[in-house]
Amino acid sequence: MIRGIGRRKFLVYGSATLGISILLKACGGQPETATSPSPAASPEGSPVAASPTGDAIKVGILHSLSGTMAISEKSVVDAENLAIEEINKAGGVLGKQIAAVTEDGASDWPTFNEKAKKLIEQDKVVTVFGCWTSASRKAVKDTFEANNHMLWYPVQYEGQECSKNIFYTGAAPNQQIEPSVDWLLKNKGKKFFLVGSDYVFPRTANTIIKSQLKALGGEVVGEDYIPLGGTEVTPIITKIRAALPDGGVIYNSLNGDSNVAFFKQLQGAGMTAEKYPSMSVSIAEEEVQAIGVEYLKGHYAAWNYFQTVDNPVNAKFVAAFKAKYGADRVVNDPMEAAYLAVYFWKQAVEKAGTADDLDKVRMAALGQVIDAPEGPGVTMENNHHLSKYVRIGQVRDDALFDIVFATEKPVKPLPWNQFVPETKGFSCDWSDPAKGGKFKMT
Amino acid sequence: MLSGILDGIFNGISIGSVLLLAALGLAIVFGLMGVINMAHGELMMLGAYTTFVVQNGFKQLGGVWFELYIFVALIAAFVVAAAVGLVLERGVIRYLYGRPLETLLATWGVSLILQQFVRSVSWQFVVGLGLFCLLYFGATTLLARRANWQQIRSWAIAILLPISAGIAIAIALVAGQMYKLPFTQPWFGAQNKDVTAPRWLRGGIPIGDYQLPSARLFIIGLTIACLIGIFLFLQKSPWGLRIRSVTQNRSMSACLGIPTKTVDALTFAIGSGLAGVAGSALGLLGSVGPNTGQNYIVDTFMVVVVGGVGKLVGSIVAAMLIGTANYVIGANVLQPLVAGSPALSSFFEFFATASMAKVMVFALIIVFLQFKPAGLFPQKGRTIDA
Numbered sequence: 041m042i043r044g045i046g047r048r049k050f051l052v053y054g055s056a057t058l059g060i061s062i063l064l065k066a067c068g069g070q071p072e073t074a075t076s077p078s079p080a081a082s083p084e085g086s087p088v089a090a091s092p093t094g095d096a097i098k099v100g101i102l103h104s105l106s107g108t109m110a111i112s113e114k115s116v117v118d119a120e121n122l123a124i125e126e127i128n129k130a131g132g133v134l135g136k137q138i139a140a141v142t143e144d145g146a147s148d149w150p151t152f153n154e155k156a157k158k159l160i161e162q163d164k165v166v167t168v169f170g171c172w173t174s175a176s177r178k179a180v181k182d183t184f185e186a187n188n189h190m191l192w193y194p195v196q197y198e199g200q201e202c203s204k205n206i207f208y209t210g211a212a213p214n215q216q217i218e219p220s221v222d223w224l225l226k227n228k229g230k231k232f233f234l235v236g237s238d239y240v241f242p243r244t245a246n247t248i249i250k251s252q253l254k255a256l257g258g259e260v261v262g263e264d265y266i267p268l269g270g271t272e273v274t275p276i277i278t279k280i281r282a283a284l285p286d287g288g289v290i291y292n293s294l295n296g297d298s299n300v301a302f303f304k305q306l307q308g309a310g311m312t313a314e315k316y317p318s319m320s321v322s323i324a325e326e327e328v329q330a331i332g333v334e335y336l337k338g339h340y341a342a343w344n345y346f347q348t349v350d351n352p353v354n355a356k357f358v359a360a361f362k363a364k365y366g367a368d369r370v371v372n373d374p375m376e377a378a379y380l381a382v383y384f385w386k387q388a389v390e391k392a393g394t395a396d397d398l399d400k401v402r403m404a405a406l407g408q409v410i411d412a413p414e415g416p417g418v419t420m421e422n423n424h425h426l427s428k429y430v431r432i433g434q435v436r437d438d439a440l441f442d443i444v445f446a447t448e449k450p451v452k453p454l455p456w457n458q459f460v461p462e463t464k465g466f467s468c469d470w471s472d473p474a475k476g477g478k479f480k481m482t
Numbered sequence: 483m484l485s486g487i488l489d490g491i492f493n494g495i496s497i498g499s500v501l502l503l504a505a506l507g508l509a510i511v512f513g514l515m516g517v518i519n520m521a522h523g524e525l526m527m528l529g530a531y532t533t534f535v536v537q538n539g540f541k542q543l544g545g546v547w548f549e550l551y552i553f554v555a556l557i558a559a560f561v562v563a564a565a566v567g568l569v570l571e572r573g574v575i576r577y578l579y580g581r582p583l584e585t586l587l588a589t590w591g592v593s594l595i596l597q598q599f600v601r602s603v604s605w606q607f608v609v610g611l612g613l614f615c616l617l618y619f620g621a622t623t624l625l626a627r628r629a630n631w632q633q634i635r636s637w638a639i640a641i642l643l644p645i646s647a648g649i650a651i652a653i654a655l656v657a658g659q660m661y662k663l664p665f666t667q668p669w670f671g672a673q674n675k676d677v678t679a680p681r682w683l684r685g686g687i688p689i690g691d692y693q694l695p696s697a698r699l700f701i702i703g704l705t706i707a708c709l710i711g712i713f714l715f716l717q718k719s720p721w722g723l724r725i726r727s728v729t730q731n732r733s734m735s736a737c738l739g740i741p742t743k744t745v746d747a748l749t750f751a752i753g754s755g756l757a758g759v760a761g762s763a764l765g766l767l768g769s770v771g772p773n774t775g776q777n778y779i780v781d782t783f784m785v786v787v788v789g790g791v792g793k794l795v796g797s798i799v800a801a802m803l804i805g806t807a808n809y810v811i812g813a814n815v816l817q818p819l820v821a822g823s824p825a826l827s828s829f830f831e832f833f834a835t836a837s838m839a840k841v842m843v844f845a846l847i848i849v850f851l852q853f854k855p856a857g858l859f860p861q862k863g864r865t866i867d868a
Contacts, residue, residue: 238837271768275812300769308695330674
């Protein structure tokens with residue numbers, strides 16, 4: 041054969057490639073924009089699919105669909121799409137359908153920022169639901185602030201932030217960590233061993249726990265961190281055994297794969313949930329399934345929401361999710377928070393009467409109340425965080441949680457940490473422009 | 483004190499055997515063949531997923547069968563990973579021998595593809611892909627019989643490619659509409675999967691107030707078995723002889739009638755199969771998910787490089803050294819020895835967390851490689867790079 045590619049061949053290959061890529065784009069696009077109800081689901085047909093740029097309100101969804109974080113973020117996207125589909129079926133927002141533009145942050149923080157810019161500048165979305173890790177949120181924060189745009193962030197996080205342009209629908213530390221430490225002190229003993237992945241959330245969480253224990257008479261007998269994704273936990277298990285020979289509480293803020301290794305080897309070393317009860321802040325229903333209930337049974341987790349929360353709103357939410365994505369799927373706390381975020385945005389837009397004037401929408405969002413799956417009366421507070429119920433669950437045989445403790449009423453969020461000297465006494469109030477994101481309480 | 487030392491030795495060996503098991507396949511692929519295979523971790527991941535599938539199959543059988551699934555899983559994982567490795571070698575790597583940079587990039591790409599594959603593989607996906615391959619490769623094979631194949635080749639490809647892709651995608655989409663969720667739902671999804679060890683591997687053997695985890699003992703045993711297997715294969719079997727001769731001098735081996743290409747494929751397949759076994763066994767300790775492989779890839783390269791490329795014994799010693807160092811530093815075993823000196827004591831205290839221990843181990847390795855760049859057991863004599 042003659043070497044190289046002639047002009048004719050180039051044309052042939054080129055047009056073939058072009059043809060295929062157009063074909064793939066046309067067909068491949070369908071699952072991505074699955075937010076529009078499928079024809080079978082809505083008999084009246086969806087205007088979204090027909091005219092994606094026409095009479096629809098465009099919102100952005102920005103999560104990792106590939107890479108390390110896809111493991112958690114994919115199901116959050118599912119929850120957001122479910123909420124959007126429900127709203128669209130019920131007639132949309134302000135009489136318009138919602139069209140979601142989904143972008144993949146690829147577990148890479150610069151990519152998150154790039155895609156955020158694309159959503160805001162090119163797609164002209166009116167709001168974005170997105171991010172999971174604090175690192176990704178910090179990466180896009182400046183972009184949202186520079187454009188005076190709006191991000192809904194659905195995950196429990198370490199606090200110490202209160203941006204005008206972000207709404208936080210997950211728990212602040214005082215809505216997850218602090219109540220769980222109180223509960224442990226009361227019910228499980230005073231000696232704590234802290235284990236965490238080596239990044240900002242566990243380190244901040246452990247700082248809070250340490251100062252809280254100091255104030256309440258508990259004791260930290262050890263503290264250890266594993267690199268993110270690390271699975272070699274033998275040294276830690278040795279240290280826990282040495283520090284707590286007669287048993288005690290393990291406070292666990294490990295993330296992702298390390299959790300699997302930790303619990304499997306905890307059992308291998310013969311350390312039971314009765315003698316070494318652990319409280320986890322990153323293990324929810326999906327993680328229990330993935331780690332294996334045999335290893336986790338009897339251990340505890342602290343969240344705002346469990347699938348087993350017993351109320352009609354939650355029953356409806358769980359049923360709708362299972363109908364859309366399969367009966368073997370479970371819902372968890374960040375998914376509920378993401379689902380709520382879409383509804384809070386919808387209510388704010390309806391109150392403001394516009395989706396495009398973001399300042400108006402932002403002000404309208406404050407004080408919105410929703411009967412959420414986690415319970416009635418969940419409110420968007422003036423500090424852009426939600427008041428949420430706090431619950432502690434114990435893993436049971438069917439990989440769901442028995443709720444062993446729940447607050448009667450939603451707990452008010454405190455984004456600025458009152459245990460850390462630098463932020464003690466500070467607060468956040470966006471209803472009053474003079475106060476803003478960080479002001480000294482008097 | 484004595485129990486402390488025994489404890490340290492056992493845990494060091496136990497961490498080391500995990501490292502060694504993960505690195506064995508790479509020691510062959512990278513050590514003997516010189517192929518920088520970044521997809522090694524993903525071959526482990528495929529082994530782990532095979533275990534997951536086998537486990538689910540045996541769960542149906544129930545009872546005593548479930549207790550034994552791990553042995554079937556190990557064999558299945560070897561076969562699956564070796565098959566994928568073979569395809570990888572035939573399809574990608576053989577075109578890149580002697581070009582390490584390109585191999586590195588290409589195999590890294592393959593690793594990303596494999597990760598995303600297990601995330602999104604569904605019946606729809608498989609049917610579409612299978613149909614496409616059937617149509618496209620079937621048609622080209624048929625057409626290749628024609629006498630004027632060389633002339634019509636470019637045209638045929640230009641027409642066949644979009645047509646078969648179109649048909650495959652269309653049928654997959656239509657089938658997705660018809661059968662809905664069961665058909666379009668991903669098999670595994672992005673979530674980690676639960677591989678539960680059989681009951682006899684979940685507990686431990688109590689010795690005094692200490693308990694030896696049985697999963698760890700099992701992995702130590704498996705590592706030894708794999709080592710013996712490799713040793714016998716390389717030293718005693720005719721194909722082992724051929725592999726060794728090709729490693730030493732490729733052109734001379736070719737002259738003497740050894741089919742070097744078959745040897746390459748076989749070596750790579752065996753290395754990949756060992757990766758599969760490692761993935762299957764490490765599922766007992768760690769997670770099974772799309773990222774499983776990534777968690778091990780750095781460690782495995784570290785073991786092979788420290789041990790010296792091309793020497794299995796180097797990998798063994800390196801794995802044990804790194805494992806013990808990791809444990810001794812991480813668990814602060816030296817604490818009683820240095821208690822007398824506050825400065826030393828606080829120094830070790832500082833490095834006594836899992837993540838700082840890793841920093842320390844890496845620092846030691848860097849220093850070590852400054853003095854012995856070729857590793858613990860360097861290849862003696864003239865190096866032969868194919």
